[in-house]
Amino acid sequence: MNTSAPSSRRRKGTVAALVTAAVFALGCSVGGDIVAYDLPAESARYTFEAETNGVKTVWEYTSDKPAEGDASELQPCMGDVLGNNMAACRPEPLIFLKYDLGLALDNTARAGVAHRITVVGYYQERLTAPPSVTSLRVEASFDGGQTWKAATTQAAGKNTFTVEIKHPHRSQGAEAVGLRISATDSGGNTVKQTLPTAYRLR
Template sequence: MKALDTAKETDTMTTRVPSARRRTSALMLLAAAALLALTGCKSGDVVSYDLPAKSARYTFETENDGVSTVWQYTSAEATKDDAPEQNPCAGEMTGSSQAACRPEPLIFLRYDFGLALDNTAKAGAEHEITVTGYYQERLSELPEVTSLKTETTFDGGRTWRPATTKETGKNTFTTTVANPRRDKAPEGVGLRISATDSQGNTVKQTIPTAYTLR
């Protein structure tokens, strides 16, 4: 008599445990979403995109509260991850892509306008402004800002004139603006900053009114 086979094939349910990097990414995504909500931004403001394998020159333009920024940089398809663990790429945070990725070499500008408590500068006097270039963090060595030029306007952008600028530290430059009399700049002082780095990437940022005079 043949024994009855009571063995049954059972499907094994496997729960995938996310890696530490993925768990960190998920937490950062939640934090980023909360920050975007607090600042009034939408999830569509987080941008990622694919590039062709061949290196090419790209232009990226933005405008925010009247401040316009134009970047020109050289880039190509990422062949290996170049994003630090604490700042992963958008595709990895959302789980939509595991392709190699990296931050683009965009030069960002940070300003110390050296203004009074009422955000004004003294009219008819020289005024120093410190400008520092920086980048998104990446694993590979970052380029350095090698030159920076400043132009000023006292008539709302109709005319521009150069201002004296000197390098005062790594990626840091000091601009000296000869502020006119207050009646010569009723709309305040506008700035146009142009910077170039060691890889030939550039940024041009125009601030229609950086500060007003007292």
């Protein structure tokens, strides 16, 4: 998250990252892990990385100085909450991913068939003018990440994509499916998320 400080050259930012195994959320939260950092006032490209339980996410995004109108009265800036920085702020334009893996009640999928999942890109609600996710690439691994095969993706609505993954038979040694997802939006921001074991085969 960016905040504009009184200085014309520097501004203060606060990020609160709450990370789960497969779905990542990042935003202002008093109860989260808070990391403060300084960013130049001019527009620049940044990389943010997070990893938990083996799931790795890498964001690349463009950040610039926020305007006063970017702050929300319903969800105030962290500086407003803590009372130590009253400057304008807004979330970074990070792409987050959520999944409908189409699994059975035991969280498995059938081996030896084509399986469909849905991937949705989204942004923090406080982002006043979020970009649109324009492309999605999905790769699947059936050998613990040693090799990856591209899956077929198709746009299915705003920021939504369906993915068809061809599962090998269990007799071929496949027990689980790993996923590697890359998305790009209209602002040139990207995310790459790797789930070593997204689900198991039966």
